[in-house]
Amino acid sequence: SSPVLFWWLLCHCVSYHLTYYAVDQKLCACTKCLSEDKQLLLDRSNRSVQPFLTANLNLSENEFNWWKRLQTESRSFGVYETTVANFFKIFPRNPDVIQPKPDHCRTCAVVGNSGNLRRSHYGPLINLHEVVIRMNTGITRGFEKDVGNKTTHRVMYPESAVDVDDNTHFVLFPFKIQDFEWLINASTTGFTGRSYMPVKSKIKTNKDLVMVVNPAFMKYVHEVWLGNKGRYPSTGFMALILALHICDEVNVFGYGADSDGNWSHYWEILTNKGLRTGVHPGSYEYNIIQQLDQQQKIKFYEGLTKKM
Structure with a gap:
């Protein structure tokens, strides 16, 4: 229906067939596989940093001490280790990640919540991706034409947090020990603690599809990708770098300011016109996304209302 969608489909089909016959030399069946991009590895991407926690992955005390400052965690490293051990008694000990294959192209759409998605008509294109990563409360109902529904x-x-269906992975970005405790309790008996904002007592999620981001990965994104700018990276930026580690091809939607220069959400009418990016280095993150697009590491769909 849309010219953008037609050309994306055409290029993707052609590239898939052209590369399929050279699969014995390639790690994936995309035109370009992120995992084969030596320059990206040399520049910033450190594949030795595991994106997700597993039951056997130990956080160093140095990494813990960096992480505990994000939201002024007062409890000890020992409490962290005990809590994480309890976490993996309930949730999968290893994350459900699609492994690279020479005859397969793992396409990922990372969908931010920017107001620049309005009237973009990217929905059908987003739905074509094998993996579609969304952030926080990003609503799809009523906005399918622009943001898709997958x-x-x-x-x-x-x-x-919001409830997710049985086929969606709940990817927890933990900022404090209580975040692990919350998910343990909210998905079982109910959570009764308090946070700086109200939190749901119960959450609907498929326990077999829960994944938790490694605090060491968050530290790596802040230090290596952002040069320690801002207090810590935004959820959206960390999700993008996460995609670079688990996908062969990454397409990015819904990042950056709207047409008025505000960091708004596509589902709401902005009342606070002075809203910016808080503790996160929003403009710096946005520039890195543009650089990755210019270097053809990702494809960045900027939306139709971007301020020029």
């Missing part, structure tokens, strides 16, 4: 992974923290 969600395979929803990145959240307790204060931003």
Whole structure:
């Protein structure tokens, strides 16, 4: 229906067939595989940093001490280790990540919540991706034409959490020990604690599809990708770097300011016109996304209302 969608489909089909016959030399069946991009590895991407926690992955005390400052965690490293051990008694000990294959192209759409998605008509294109990562409360109902309705992974923290269906991965971005405790309790007996914002007592999620981002990965994104700018990276930026580690091809939607220069959400009418990016280095993150697009590491669909 849309010219953008037609050309994306055409290029993707042609590239898939051209590369399929050279699969014995390639790690994936995309035109370009992120995992084969030596320059990206040399520049910033450190594949030795595991994106997700597993039951056997130990956080160093140095990494813990960096992480505990994000939201002034007062409890000890030992409490963290005990809590994480309890977490993996309930949730999968290893994350459900699609592994690279020479005859397969893992396409990922990372869908932010920017107001620049309005009237973009990107919905059908977003739905074509194998993995569709959305953030926090990003609504699809009523906005399908612009944002699609497929969600395979929803990145959240307790204060931003919404119920997810049985086929969607709940990807927890933990900022404090209580975030692990919250998900343990909210998905079982109910959570009764308090946070800086109201949190849901119960959450609907498929326990077999829960994944938790490694605090060391968050530290790596802040230090290596952002040069320690801002207090810590935004959820959206961390989700994008996460996609670079688990996908072969990454397409990015819904990042950056709207047509008025405000950092608004596509589903709401903005009343606070002075809204910016808080503790996150929003403009710096946005520039990195543009650089990755210019270097053809990702494809960035900027939306139709971007301020020029």
